[in-house]
Amino acid sequence: MSWYAIDAVDRAFLRTKKALFEPFDFWKWVKLAVIIFLLGGAASNYGGSGTNYRMDSEDFGNNLPYVEPGQIPGFPSGVNGIDPYHMYFPEPAGAIIAVIVFLLLLALLISYISSIMEFVFVESLVKNEVKFWAYLGEFMGKGFYLLLVRLALGLVFLVFFAIAFLPLIPTILEEPSDVSVPVLIGGIFWFIVVLLILALIGVAINSFLSLAIPLSIYRNTGILSAFGLVFANFRKSWKEVIVYWFVRFLLSIGIAILAILLFGITMLFLGLIFLITDGMLYFLFSALVSDFLVWILLIPFVLIELALIFGALLFLNVPFAVFMKYHLLSFLETWFVGAEIPFFDAPVQEPEKGLSEAEVNF
Template identity: 30%
Template sequence: MAGVQEISVISPIDPALQHTRRVLFEHFDLKKWFVMGFCAFLAHLGDGGGGFNPAGNFGGRGRGGRDDLDDFGRGAGQWMADHWGLVILIAGGVILFVFALATLLTWLSSRGKFMFLDNVIKNRAAVSEPWERFRAFGNTLFVFRFLVGLTGLGAFALIGGFCFVLAYPNIRDGRFGARSVTALLLGLLLLAILLVCLALLQMAVNDFVVPITYRRGARPVQALRIFRDEMLAGHEGVFLLYVLAKVVIAIVAGVLVLIGTCVTCCIAALPYLSSVAFLPIFVFVRSYSLYFLEQFGPEWRFLSQAAPAPQTPPAPAPEAPMPAPMPFEPLPEPSEATGASARETAPSPPQDPTSEAPK
C-alpha cells in the first residue's frame, strides 16, 4: 500500500542518474541528442530559466552622463505627453504581441511536455509520432495552463489596484508617507505569496499532472484531484521535502548551466542549443520526478519496467529422471487384418525328417 510504505526524496536520485546514463551515454548517438533536445526545448518553452543575461556596468559615467540621462528622460516624457494617442496605440500593440507570443509558447510547450516525457520513458528520440498522438492531451493541458495564467494576471492586477488605492492619498499629495510604505510592504508580501503559489502549481503540473494524464488519460483538473487524494494526502511533509529537494536540484543545475555557458563562450546559452548541451540535466530532472512517483504504487511505474534486467546466465534446467527399465518390451497387438495376412505369409514350420512320410 502506498499509504504505509516509506516515501523518500533521496532514493530516486541514483536510479534517475542511472536512467540518464542509459538514455544518453550507454549507446551515444548525436542525432538522438538533437532530437530529444528539441523535445526538451518544446517542453520548457516559456518556463524561464533557460539562460542568463549578464548585466554590464553602465554606471559611473560622471555628472555629465547623469545630466544627459535626465535631459533624455524629460524630453521623452514631453514627447509622450504630446503624442499620448500614439503611445497608447504602440503600448497596446506591444501588449497584444506579447500576449499572443506567450499563448503560442504555452500551446507548444503543453504538447512538448508529453513528447519529452514519452521519449524519456521509452528511451527513444521521436518527434512526429508523439506530436500527433498527444494532440488531445496537449490541448487540454494548454487550456488549463492558459486559464491559470489569466487567473494569475487577474490576481496580480487586483494586488496592484488594492495597493494603489491604499497609497492614493500619499500619491495625490506627492509624498511617500505611512500609507505608501504600508501599500509597498503589503504589495510585496501578497506578490510573493502569489508567485510561490503559482510556482508550486507549475511544479505540480510538470512533475505529477503530466505523468498522471499520460498514464490514466485524465484531464488536468481530474489529475490534480488524483494527485491530491492518492499522493498528497497523508504525505504533506514528504512533499515539503520534495519541494526543498527540487530547489537544491535547481541550484545545482543552475551552477552547472552557468559553468557550461561560460566554458562555451555563451554558445550553450543559445535557444535550442542550450537544450541539447544540457540535455542530461533535463533528462535527470524528468527521471527524478518519475522515480519519486513510482513509490506510490505499481501503477505509477514508468521507468522501472523499462530498465533492462541485469544480464545473468540462465540457470541450467534440472535433468529429468530416467524412467526405470521395464522387465520386457511388450509387442504391439496386431490388428485383425494384419494378423490374417501375417498368418498367410508366415512360413510353415520345418517338418521333422524322422517323421513318417505320408503313405
C-alpha cells in the same frame, strides 16, 4: 516516512546515463535538445467608415456653426486651413492593435507547443525512444487541455492579484504630498508579500501539474483528473512532497552552478576559436576588398558562429534537463502507488512455468 525524493536521485542518475550514454546517439541528443528548447511560443485599416454615403448641409438642418472664411473650429488660434500636424491619423492605432494581437496569438502558439512538448518529453524518456513527430501528433489533444488549464490558472492568479492590489488604489490616487512615508512603506511591503505568496502557490501548482502529466499519459485520464489524483495523494503524504521540493531546490542550485561553469568554459573556448578564425578572415578579406565590404563578408560567418554557440549550449543542457525529469518520474513512480509508468529499464517478469505431468507424478 520514506525518503522517496532522495532515493530517486540515484535512479535518475542511472537512467540518465543509460538513456544518453549507453550508447551515445548524437541525433537522439539533437532531438532531445529541440524538445527541451520548445518546452521553455495584417494591420487593420481604421481610416474609413465603411460606407459610401455622402452628407449634405440639408442633413443637419440649421445646426451648422458659422465658420469664418479660412478658419476651422477646434483648431488652435492662428492656424488657418488644414495643418497636417494637427490631423488625426487612426492607421497607427490600427497597426499597434494588430501587432498586439499578433504577439498574443504568437504567445498562445508558443504556449501550446510548450504544453505538447511536456508530454513528448515524458514519453521520450520513459520509453527511451525519441519519436518527435509521432509523439507530437499523439499528444496534441492533451497539450491543448494543458494549455487551457494553464490559461485558467493564470487568469485566476491575475484576479487574485488585482483583488490584493485594491487596498493600494486610494494611496496611489492621493497627491504625492499627501502620502505619508509609513503608508508608502506599508503598501510596498504588502505588494511584495502578495507577490511572494502568489509565486509560492504558483510553484506548488506547477509542481502538481508536472506530476500529473505522466499520470495523465499512463493512466489514460484527463489532466484535471490526474491533477486531482496528485493532490489527493499529497493530502495523504504531504511530508514526502515537502522533502521532494526541498531536494529539487538543492538539485536545481547544484545543477545551475555546474551549468554556469560548463557553459562559461564552452563559450570561452568557442569564443577564442571564432575570434582567431574571424581575425584570419579579416586579414584575408582586407587584402582583397575594402574595409566596408570586409565587414559585410564577415556577417554570415559571425551569424553562423553565434548559431553554433547557441546550439552547443542547447546540446550541453540536455543531460541536466533529462536528469531533472527522470528525478521527477522516479519520485512519482514510488510516491504514487499505481502510477504504472512503463520505464524502459523496468525488469521483465518471466511467466511462471507450470510443472509437467511427469514432474507432478514424481
